[in-house]
Amino acid sequence: MSDVMEHYQDDGLHEECGVFGMYDFDGHDVARTIYYGLFALQHRGQESCGIAVSDTEGPKGKVLSSKGMGLVNEVFTQEDLDKLKGNIGVGHVRYSTAGASTRENAQPLVLNYIKGTLALAHNGNLVNAPELRRELAHDGAIFQTTIDSEVIAYHIARERVKTSSAEEAVQNAMKKLVGSYSLIVMSPRKLIGARDPFGFRPLCIGKRDNAYVLASESCALDTIGAEFVRDVEPGEMVVISPEKGIESHRELCQKEHGRCVFEYIYFARPDSVIDGMSVYQSRIIAGRCLAKDSPVDADLVVGVPESGNAAALGYSLESGIPYGTAFVKNGYVGRTFIKPKQSQRESSVRVKLNVLKDAVAGKRVIMIDDSIVRGTTSDRIVSMLKEAGAKEVHVRISSPPFLYPCYFGTDVPDSDQLIAYNRTIEEIRQIIGADSLGYLKLERLPELTGGRQFCQGCFTGKWPIDPPKEDIRGEYDA
Amino acid sequence: MSDVMEHYQDDGLHEECGVFGMYDFDGHDVARTIYYGLFALQHRGQESCGIAVSDTEGPKGKVLSSKGMGLVNEVFTQEDLDKLKGNIGVGHVRYSTAGASTRENAQPLVLNYIKGTLALAHNGNLVNAPELRRELAHDGAIFQTTIDSEVIAYHIARERVKTSSAEEAVQNAMKKLVGSYSLIVMSPRKLIGARDPFGFRPLCIGKRDNAYVLASESCALDTIGAEFVRDVEPGEMVVISPEKGIESHRELCQKEHGRCVFEYIYFARPDSVIDGMSVYQSRIIAGRCLAKDSPVDADLVVGVPESGNAAALGYSLESGIPYGTAFVKNGYVGRTFIKPKQSQRESSVRVKLNVLKDAVAGKRVIMIDDSIVRGTTSDRIVSMLKEAGAKEVHVRISSPPFLYPCYFGTDVPDSDQLIAYNRTIEEIRQIIGADSLGYLKLERLPELTGGRQFCQGCFTGKWPIDPPKEDIRGEYDA
């Protein structure tokens, strides 16, 4: 089978990537553990995945890798994992926000450069990728993928010529990168983790026996039975080696941060703890805030699964209105699922989501969702509740309205595609057919992040870094 | 690729099958709608699936079919569905309780017999299959599968020789079948649905435009946008044809029924309504009963996903103790998922389920599960809650203890493998490490089924039909 790939898309928001790295100082193979680590991060990207490993005891720079389109459980066979021999490795799951959805763009990127071999896994989006690409191209660089990671790799390679160690090269390269990146780099004898100075995307450190682990989210540590050590700080680079264990470089650390609040609201798994704040708690708080700020008399609070559930619970706890379940979600949708055509009687929403009529019939329902992007799905879900007999449907959104696009690693689209842009809340309410509508207040966001600084660009149009002059999303798609 | 298949197994309980049939009198193709219908029934069987269709306007008896190992979304391609032209069809999803897990055993069974072609989809287990098989074999029958459906097909074929219509043959065959069966038979011009006299397994009728639908559960009707007409009654046979619409045959209907209460407790999707009782309501009631009968002072009620959630909600509603979420389930496990080995640090339970530490730490937790089979999983889950900081873990089971095996279409194993057999509740509590343990009282079961008669064999050892003299489960596995 060949690889002319088709894009699989739906209406929701998408995170672009999850990264996972491991270095076993005792020499045990890591591929299989990386497999389970990626499996735990599968929610961060379902289009492609890959694992690259190296044996620090073997011939220097010998890297084995395996990548493919699809879910972790579809791409890797037992035989693949058996072949991936090595005690240092890096893995990646991908959903494409920039760069086409093709096998060429699957990560980790494995490459030969001046000092041997390098494997790279990246979560984020560079704002200055086009400039950097153009600059490199003017020097005669060639690009075989459309992903930012290739730009990063180039900079590391160029710096490596002038520096005496891989970590120095990574550190120097970081100085040129503008945007969001949580990065794992595997050099022949070191595993390096780095997070952009604003800390847009998460990255944490774990430990299991005599092995260190880097992962996008702490849930991946739980899955493999590793203990959580700490988060990589915004701007920090950590270098893992048997000689020095974990070494920290904080040259780029700064006071101003820009964590993505949507990691808490939607992207991350609720059982993850990011930068000291539990994602689950964050959602409970969002629900409580909504109950305080947008109260309504009703019989039942329900969440749109999965991310709306915790917020719904928070709303229920605060308001005293009973929590319930209104939806059954069909989780068997895979990459090859054949979607209903517009012309058919079946609809995409109904195939994936069904209403529990007995739970909602005759009731005034408060429905909590994490966000409204274009509004098309909300419209349908409200209708389904009403068809199922709900007397009233009050929609509460556990985030402020989206007004601006995101350039830092999510696929929040341009303003003209956002239902909330240039519309009043009343207008949106009418479009989606709800009896009332309430959003989380912008000033509540600090409560969700435990007071940590965050990016609010998609709500305010003011990002911690200037947005790119040109559209970086999809430009190089081939 | 060839088909030497391996068995994929886990610890839980399994339903064996889901069936779906459709007859479009207007002549529209039905394969794609059957695809979505099977998708809605995927929870009833994930090992193999298949669709067979026929064109009632085309050459008589021309049946096209497509089957394979795996999930609905893995087995069928767009191209497959495009080729399955026909306005009458039947589909099946399978988990094997009897018969090996091989492609040969995938359904629907398509066969040529005296009167042309027949396709058959079956959910259930015949108690007298070995005798029937032996009897047929003595007459020189050959068996190419190890599934009961082949025995049923033989009987229909033999009866058809002596009768004047397919429905008469099916009706006569039913008289010889002892056990559980919900059956859909597609003859060249008719779609026939039948349910055993005790009604062990569900089967219902739906309608969409000028098409009739038969399905294991009503959730499949919702998914395709069909309206629910009614359940097929225990012992009833319905014949769908353009001439007469739906025709009912009730010769085998009887007063005594034996519905499987576990359809309500565990197997069915909560959004289904079976024999007039909502599965969701049934679970809520189970939770309420537990709260009444096994009260305990605690801070939080949680369900083991997915089936424990509704019962937990019921417990919360009745007791006033707040409902919460304690677990995150990783739903990306597919047929090809590589399971952790015993020797590895990763464990099967932890890879699929993680605890929300922030939700349970320092709390007294009531954990609701639908059942305990061997007890190995419960043991691990209780430990995980405690490791996550739960002060107390009180386990409540929304069904009575399993003491006896099931011979009617589920894989409840023999007594010696059941933790509750020959053990007191206190002994079980100690084994699973809970602070207290309570089961649903047997006398509460009628409340769960809306007062309808049901089978309680796995709790009492008294089944509506005598169990088979020999073990029917797996005997013919090749």
Next chain:
Amino acid sequence: MSDVMEHYQDDGLHEECGVFGMYDFDGHDVARTIYYGLFALQHRGQESCGIAVSDTEGPKGKVLSSKGMGLVNEVFTQEDLDKLKGNIGVGHVRYSTAGASTRENAQPLVLNYIKGTLALAHNGNLVNAPELRRELAHDGAIFQTTIDSEVIAYHIARERVKTSSAEEAVQNAMKKLVGSYSLIVMSPRKLIGARDPFGFRPLCIGKRDNAYVLASESCALDTIGAEFVRDVEPGEMVVISPEKGIESHRELCQKEHGRCVFEYIYFARPDSVIDGMSVYQSRIIAGRCLAKDSPVDADLVVGVPESGNAAALGYSLESGIPYGTAFVKNGYVGRTFIKPKQSQRESSVRVKLNVLKDAVAGKRVIMIDDSIVRGTTSDRIVSMLKEAGAKEVHVRISSPPFLYPCYFGTDVPDSDQLIAYNRTIEEIRQIIGADSLGYLKLERLPELTGGRQFCQGCFTGKWPIDPPKEDIRGEYDA
């Protein structure tokens, strides 16, 4: 992936099947050797293949099998072969002459019957299959495939009820089968080979160390390093068991035979020896006869590959006209090859066959082919030679003209599709554009078979057995 199969067809003649069985008395696994045996017989069928094995030391009747659509090298993986543990086994390669090309029809057929398990591989076509099928159907039999082998299996099963051994049952069943069959039956402890009384299809016996082998052609014995023991005689049944080695049953042997002369002319591999006559020699003789009976003055004799080459050599040896090569055949066409559409500039013939211009330009060429069926391919090949600069093209056919269909295991079509039916040789010559045309004389055929009796039905319309009253080819296709 599912199995809605498409028929892959071309213009030539096709053999329907090859069979291979092995019994290792020392207990070694046979699957891998069967794999190479089938590989040697691949020319006899490229649509599907399968292997079934049993362990005579293991639990009685435990049969493992693996089948699939495609070539031997595509269907079986190393993992498949590793799983097929057993010291007795049977394999099959198939091209469909009767029965649709679907996975359901792939052989060996594995079935449970009164006395346990049976695996069956069959090459041939029963003339009375429809009657037998109807008869069985009237007794309530069901058919899950459209292949004759299922009819044979039924008869064996029915006889087994009344007899004391598998071989007796096979022998009795053979008495009811009319038509062509070379059969290998694997019972739990015996391997049985049988050939119809006319010996239409070949079957031979080999030996390697302490193992016996049955194979359609002797080339398969060479491939696995086994020695040739002898042919199974027309009408003979041989029973292989550790107790008695090879036991022969000749009850059905008769004087009148009906070997297929096309095994020598076209189907079999030239390195096979069938019933004591070398296929290669047979073709050399055919060429010599053509040279004697249809001489022509020319510069070069060439064969249409592959089967025409040996006859061309014979023509050259007899006539003294130099032998040459005129064509290059592209052998990389597999089951999934995308054929040129009529509307495209590329043509099916040219994609597979190219002319060596330097070999033929300016020359008078004698082109030897094994047969002309519909004439469409011959037409193109003659044109290609002329376009390449051949001054004259004299076509010589190493068989008499096809005038009647074949009902005994090849796909020679009905008379109205045969170019030679109702046409003079001169008319055919004009259609194919040759400068002269000569066929092998009917009276020469005995020389090709070493004087053995053969079937000449496709030339004379007089078959050793009456043709079926109804068309048996494709009737049951589903």
Next chain:
Amino acid sequence: MSDVMEHYQDDGLHEECGVFGMYDFDGHDVARTIYYGLFALQHRGQESCGIAVSDTEGPKGKVLSSKGMGLVNEVFTQEDLDKLKGNIGVGHVRYSTAGASTRENAQPLVLNYIKGTLALAHNGNLVNAPELRRELAHDGAIFQTTIDSEVIAYHIARERVKTSSAEEAVQNAMKKLVGSYSLIVMSPRKLIGARDPFGFRPLCIGKRDNAYVLASESCALDTIGAEFVRDVEPGEMVVISPEKGIESHRELCQKEHGRCVFEYIYFARPDSVIDGMSVYQSRIIAGRCLAKDSPVDADLVVGVPESGNAAALGYSLESGIPYGTAFVKNGYVGRTFIKPKQSQRESSVRVKLNVLKDAVAGKRVIMIDDSIVRGTTSDRIVSMLKEAGAKEVHVRISSPPFLYPCYFGTDVPDSDQLIAYNRTIEEIRQIIGADSLGYLKLERLPELTGGRQFCQGCFTGKWPIDPPKEDIRGEYDA
């Protein structure tokens, strides 16, 4: 499925690549024609293949590509070809001589660079690739493959910065490349073909209607029904564009050439004409020369298929000894074929090749082969002939003895692995067990190439270009 690839290897010689490009000025899609073109070149590489196309009327630089491991007929589906919309394209088949056999190394290479997108297909080996790679690496280049084509692409990209057109960049890049290359470059609006100054590898131009074609061999032109225009000359670059048709650049053309004589003796298809010399004629001449220089009294001349056949015919024509066929080759070996293990009774040679006993028994046989590399296969084949009853086996080789490795695009190994190195012909004869042995005389080679200059490095150790200082074969394998 993922892509941890395994190397499939056998004993013979291998060509590394075939290239095919097409530009349809009328705007018709070319992917399907490229498919047939690659199919005709399949003998030049069976490990991987790929097609890249672009629509010159569409958005500039939008390239679609499809690649995979395996044969042309395995890699591309109908759906793939349908998606590859574009009227300009390039294709590639690959066998790896340098660079590992992984999907990453499959060609065409598609890349973005300073001026948009470029696709590149390359046949050959650069002698200075390591130096060029090192040089580029010192400037910070990164390499994602281990193939020379990436080095070429880099040079084109770097030149493009300084030049005003793609062809100028290609021309300048060529000046830095030392070694063998037949190259097809697709820029957004031009198709460029180039051949190294020595012309090691072939490349020719064809035309069909209003489309131009570039192909490794003329047989690919025949297959798609294009007419042969002319060969690209050694050192020439041709630029195909709708404005100027074919434009020639001969700046690098020189008098000294180094055609690979093994293209004639072994690699190319006999129906190809390379640089004005028919491959078929070349082999006939080789056979005639052998008959003149190494005569022997015998009964039969046979060729080792396929490449030995034409030489055997030449020997027969010259000597008057009858030509015959001694071997039957099994052509169904695909990429996934499971090879016999050393420990098994089956052998790799016998599985692929069988002797026609009747053709050779009792005869004195002259066996013509194209070359002897390590001698292991020759040894077996001679034995097989003797076992089949040949009285004498006289081996004649249609090339001089291999004494030195090849660095220019074939896999002739190092001297210490070559049987002829440091051995007399008599010693070799004894090793392979022949009754006599003769090689083609070195001074005969000009006759085979029609007097054209050629490389005789593998016979003399004197290559037209100095061999690389370091081993270029396999160095960068990852």
